[in-house]
Amino acid sequence: xxxxxxxxxxxxxxxxxxxxxxxxxxxxxxxxxxxxxxxxxxxxxxxxxxxxxxxxxxxxxxxxxxxxxxxxxxxxxxxxxxxxxxxxxxxxxxxxxxxxxxxxxxxxxxxxxxxxxxxxxxxxxxxxxxxxxxxxxxxxxxxxxxxxxxxxxxxxxxxxxxxxxxxxxxxxxxxxxxxxxxxxxxxxxxxxxxxxxxxxxxxxxxxxxxxxxxxxxxxxxxxxxxxxxxxxxxxxxxxxxx
Numbered sequence: 001x002x003x004x005x006x007x008x009x010x011x012x013x014x015x016x017x018x019x020x021x022x023x024x025x026x027x028x029x030x031x032x033x034x035x036x037x038x039x040x041x042x043x044x045x046x047x048x049x050x051x052x053x054x055x056x057x058x059x060x061x062x063x064x065x066x067x068x069x070x071x072x073x074x075x076x077x078x079x080x081x082x083x084x085x086x087x088x089x090x091x092x093x094x095x096x097x098x099x100x101x102x103x104x105x106x107x108x109x110x111x112x113x114x115x116x117x118x119x120x121x122x123x124x125x126x127x128x129x130x131x132x133x134x135x136x137x138x139x140x141x142x143x144x145x146x147x148x149x150x151x152x153x154x155x156x157x158x159x160x161x162x163x164x165x166x167x168x169x170x171x172x173x174x175x176x177x178x179x180x181x182x183x184x185x186x187x188x189x190x191x192x193x194x195x196x197x198x199x200x201x202x203x204x205x206x207x208x209x210x211x212x213x214x215x216x217x218x219x220x221x222x223x224x225x226x227x228x229x230x231x232x233x234x235x236x237x238x239x240x241x242x
Contacts, residue, residue: 003016003017003018004018004019005017005018005019007022007025041199043200043201043202044199044200045201045203046195046202046203046204048206049203049205051188052188052191052215054191055191055192056179056183056184056187057090058190058191058194059187059190060090061076061089061092061120062091062092063075063076063091063092063093063094066094066095067095067097067098068098069098069099069100069108071098072098072108073108073111073112074112076120077112077113080113080116086116087117088117088118088177089113089117089118089120090120090176091121092121092123092125093121094120094122094129105163106129106130106132106160106161106162109129109130113131114132115133117131117133117136117137117176118130118131118133119134119172119173119176127165127166128163128164128168129163130162130163130164135160135162137172137175138172138174140152140160140171140172141160142154142157142158142160144160144171146168147167147171150165150166150171151166152168184215188215188216189219189224196227202227202228202230203228203229203230204230205229205230205232206232207232207234208233208234209234212231213231213233
């Protein structure tokens with residue numbers, strides 16, 4: 001059923017119904033919002049999100065929707081040119097279908113960005129496309145074995161070809177410049193603002209860790225965590241009760 005009006009007190013919906021009945025609940029300090037015929041819905045919940053990394057990606061290269069290798073390479077060139085001080089180019093969102101044969105190579109990335117290391121994560125987060133500079137920074141060579149639960153894609157000679165699958169992505173992440181606490185904080189604030197624009201008022205954060213918990217707590221203590229966050233801890237070898 002569709003109703004005309006809703007009344008909210010504090011953080012609770014107290015009544016939904018016909019406008020005259022809701023108007024009767026108005027007090028001298030009530031804020032009245034006229035939706036001008038628009039639809040008001042309860043806040044959306046994102047039931048599976050990596051909120052910190054997603055928020056950080058708002059300032060990174062976006063390859064979503066790029067359908068050809070030429071389009072991908074042009075976006076990379078433009079982003080690199082507009083971020084001359086970035087020591088490491090980061091991005092995400094590419095799709096396998098944009099590449100001849102379905103898999104990107106380091107030669108294709110080198111052609112667009114030969115002078116700085118780059119790590120570009122696939123739309124599904126399960127693979128990273130890296131250039132020669134990034135492979136060199138991580139000391140990944142023909143002799144580097146595949147890590148447990150990961151694959152280093154290789155060319156016909158056995159040399160790394162620029163695609164790191166699953167846990168192999170960590171080999172490059174280990175040498176990438178880490179984000180500062182201030183940068184993470186600002187990223188979360190930007191992510192929260194975007195969530196609100198899309199009507200998202202609560203999230204279930206997957207693969208969290210203790211540092212992320214502390215970061216969310218800092219925002220909550222400062223009154224800036226304007227999003228309900230249920231955060232799960234990612235359990236990996238070495239995880240303890242502490």
